[in-house]
Amino acid sequence: MPDPAKTILHAIGLQKRFGGVVAARDVDFALTEGELRCVIGPNGAGKSTFFALLAGIQPPDAGRIELEGEDITRLKPFQRVRKGLGLTFQTNRTFHAMTLRQNLDTAGRGGEEPAPFRAALTAFGLDRGLDRPVTALAHHERQWLEICMALRGRPSVLLLDEPTAGMSPVETRRTSDVLRELNSGGLSIIVVEHDIAFVRATAQMVTVLHQGAIFAEGTMAEITAREDVRAIYLGKVREETA
Amino acid sequence: MPQKRRPNPLRAAFTGPHDIGRTPPGWALMGLILLGFLLYPATASAFSATNVAYYLLNIPMALGLSLLWGYGGILSFGQVAFFAVAGYVYGVVAGNMTADPTLGSILGILAGLGAAGLLALIFGYFIFYARVAAWIVPILTLVLALLLSTFLGLTAGSAWKVGDVALGGYNGMNIPSLQIGNFIFQDYAFYYLTVATVVLCFIGLRIRVNSHRGQVLIALREDPLRTELLGYDVRLEQLVAFVIAAVLSGISGLLYVTWGNYITPSVTSLAQASLPVIWVAVGGRDSLFAVMILTFLLNQLTYVLSSAGNQYALIITGVLLVAVMLFAPEGLIPRLIELGRKALRLKEAT
Amino acid sequence: MAEIVSLLYQFGTNAAFLLLAALGLIVILGMMNIINLAHGEFMMLGAYAASAAVHRGLPFPLAVLLSAVAVGVFGIVLERLVVRHFYGRELGALVVTWGISLILSQGTLIAFGPFMAPIAIPGGALTVGVYSFSTYWLFLMAICVVLLAGLGWLYKATEFGLQARATMQNAAMARALGIRVERVYMITFGLGSALAGLSGALLAPTTSIAPFMGQQFVAPAFITVVVGGGASVIGGAIGSSSLLSLVETPVSFLMGSFWGSIALLVTALVLIRILPNGVSSLRLRRRTRGARG
Ligand SMILES: Nc1ncnc2c1ncn2[C@@H]1O[C@H](COP(=O)(O)OP(=O)(O)O)[C@@H](O)[C@H]1O
């Protein structure tokens, strides 16, 4: 069972520049085991870059990443995945030329099916019609399939980049339900999200990124109470709240 | 649920999703073709059977390129380099062991395939571990083939004698036949050896592409980054496919040199280097079955054309390649099947 | 002293050869992400055109210009008929241009036979100490500088250059801004072809003119392109041809030209292992590093 005193994923002083843009600025971030964290921030805040650094898609200019106490900063993306990172992309990247089954088999690396994967597959209603091509799925089903693919590889930390983008409110709620169910089973999850209703329903803790740096961190109530956060993120100008 | 683990690989080879011919009509066609080839010598002279063996012997090389390019998305223009290396190394080893031809043949085969695989391993390491852009792989493999051809052309004279065997520069090198005990693989025996090799390579690759590793190869053709983030070492998967394809080229090279007892540097020239690409592109690169059939037919065509002294052979194959790339980029056989299906559906509808 | 001049001359000759062999290819690759595998055959056509013109009494410089124009026009026709169907499919483009190269070389053999009248090497020789140098190669080195400067001017200072660079960075965005991307591609392919024709004509006096002469350019031209990378056309061309010549010159000098070619291939393999995007990425890298520090 998860040990809430244990930090499962730890980023220390992460830096990343693209030319003149600072996409990650001294990011210190700790996820405890069994936590469900939401990362929010306006477009271009550096959320996807943060995930790219965690997954090793981009090398950081400086800083360190630890997974379960082990330094993974120098590891290649596939090695990090084998050590327990599971990840989905902001734009859906399932294999379109393949069936659902082939997508999931590829994601499984030949291992046994983990229980959370089966639970999610059933909860999303994807366990039937596995021999359909991905192109037969609706947009939100492809998003769900990609989550299932990440789960199929037995991750200890799941990183989801805007999983509900383009979903209807009902589909978004269902996504939130399944993620919370997975989390209550002990899985540690980080979700990048825009949808405030989703974040409110889902997150235990929220991290706000702004211009590449961590701007605020706390519970949803604490975050929404902060005026500066509202100013940069919630789009509310000071005058309005005053 | 998805996970009944795949039953037996041989079954998967004939029912798996990654090639045409996975249903009873397809099996019937394969069976008929195989039967035809098995019975052919009964009606043909040893000379004709030897010619047909020649049309068949390039199939392993073509199948290897199909695996690499059609399934893995990695294009190589230099498969003939591995063909040549295996042929030359076999010639040197077997040619130095004429006192014990059986051992010479066996060691020659092992050394030839080993050399082709080793060259691919070293060359492929630099290319794939550098994660170069997709267009660099065909360019560098082509350069490899051309430089190999130039090098082999320079090996005239006694300085280039390995033991008893002279490499011979542009004059080429004489090579002993395959021999086990007193049995020499010639004529009908060579024909059956070639048929058996082709069948084994085909089935082996069908098993491979319908296995988990084959699935991964297709995944990395579709999206390498996605595949890496499912926990696969993309560089290693690509390198392994490259080495397999090289060894298959080597098999064709061995068949070639033991067929004609002769090899020259021209086997790795620019014109020769283009041929595997043509067979695979015209046949239908992501279908092993289509590639196998078209490789046989095109080899027969060019052989007939060029032995009639026709200098248009290269032009015809060039035009065929351009036309297929323009009008049926997925390949002739997949296009024909699709047209056939459409026609059937039309008939059903009316 | 004379030895140093001689080595410099060798270095310059090799660099000029690599640059001339690769320039048309680099222009097309850098702008369009298309590799023209018929590049060697385009050079061959340039040599044929120049030989035909010279032997009909045209002065050599005029023959060279005429060849460049002729091959450029030929390139544009081919782009319209075939190549434009392969934008965005780089491997398909490689394969189809290879088919074209087979047709061109074999077609030339059938149409004009195995030999074409050679062109006498223009100019004389300069002597420094015991060494003598061909003034024609010195002229070719100067031509390389002129060509590079001309390309630089074309891309930096003209309307077409601006449109071409916009297209190169983001074709979809350029299209949205009203740039006729198709036309930019067509002209670029024509320009690359014309450069191939020009190089073929210029190198014609230094070699024998034959249907399969294009093959001798394949290895050096493609290695230069691989080492140069696609990120910056002119920077990549200069960096790669001089770097490769730096390796090739001593190796060829000590061990012969075949080993010089091998040295080129090995250098390319080692370099891509270190710089997968070619030497032209060095500049970009330094720029980002500078921004960080
Ligand atoms: N590969 C890249 N090259 C250059 N700039 C990039 C790259 N990736 C992201 N950026 C820039 O970094 C900043 C952060 O981007 P991103 O992480 O995608 O933000 P978010 O996901 O929060 O919207 C943006 O200004 C973006 O333009």
Ligand SMILES: [Mg+2]
């Ligand atoms: Mg993002």
